[in-house]
Amino acid sequence: MMDQKLLEQIVSQVLAAMPELNQAAKTEQGIPVGVSNRHIHLSAEHIEALFGCGYSLTKEKDLKQINEFAAKETVTLVGPKGVMRGVRVLGPVRKSTQIEISRTDGFALGIAPPLRDSGNIKGSPGIVIVGTKGAATLTEGVICATRHIHMEETDARRFNVADGDRVTVKISGPRGGTFGDVLVRVNPNFRLEFHIDTDEANAVFLKTGDTITLCK
């Protein structure tokens, strides 16, 4: 048997000498999965209503997407049929408040969030949000986010896709299959990551850090 290190050196040299093969090898590489639990993006106005005048969010940890972070702050969602505590606030501040929940969460809260691309909240259901210093009653803003892949331009080129494309991905494992209608989002601040909600993750036994592949 050949030495593992020697094998790796040979493969690396072959790939360097053959850009097309290298490209193909990279395209075959998996896309890392990021599972989004229910969360909320807040407007400046709602941050003050929930946490007090002049309040600003405190970063708990950076997310993989550049400038995005999980805040220390959480809120309580109060729907017609149920209450959910400890819903994480994601920063930075947004122009409009948007709440992303799973369909399972929707049944528990008693609301039916429509499937929407992030940012498109027009006509979606509202909800009551409670913070440490007050509450806000939204007339719209609760959605079930379209599954999507974040990537930068170099990724888009090697996958041969463009911003706004809808693609299909393949999931391996004991409960595998494919997910269609996956939105491609390309931006210099994005890092390669396939975002799904907890229903989608649990249905096919995926967790954050697993990988999936693009269908050709």
Next chain:
Amino acid sequence: MMDQKLLEQIVSQVLAAMPELNQAAKTEQGIPVGVSNRHIHLSAEHIEALFGCGYSLTKEKDLKQINEFAAKETVTLVGPKGVMRGVRVLGPVRKSTQIEISRTDGFALGIAPPLRDSGNIKGSPGIVIVGTKGAATLTEGVICATRHIHMEETDARRFNVADGDRVTVKISGPRGGTFGDVLVRVNPNFRLEFHIDTDEANAVFLKTGDTITLCK
């Protein structure tokens, strides 16, 4: 335009005259979906432990599968991290108690049920079950059931599948895709139905009564 009734008569006569075309048309027909919420099958011993000596289940409504019914009785599941009330008992009595929950339920209860074909509970986690008259502490029995299609022999022939096969199904709609590793279960008492749990249903926006198709 031709009269709708006349059209239907013509199609019906053509199909009757051409058995192969008829077969193909039937194979294309969708398979109805049945979404299984978390539920429990109880042994005679556990029915008495939970509801009292000599107790027998009361039928609430028949299920689509012959002899299967939803009972009026519900139980409470108590796990290391959470409690779930109102978990429906399904009849008739089984040899061993088996609890079928979704992966999402597992996280809420604080247990990790393995993916198993119904009936195979060996080595699965246990849980505490509470009824109206007492509790039972299971050492095993909680599973995440393999998605499966119930059918009788005539269905199996037209779909060209056999009991125990693993097939792939196609889901349409705004969050469509495919589910692989679907177990085929053939029995004279079965009626055509694709059983999935709530995670699977919510991930692809399916509800009871929707239809899916078998992939060739």
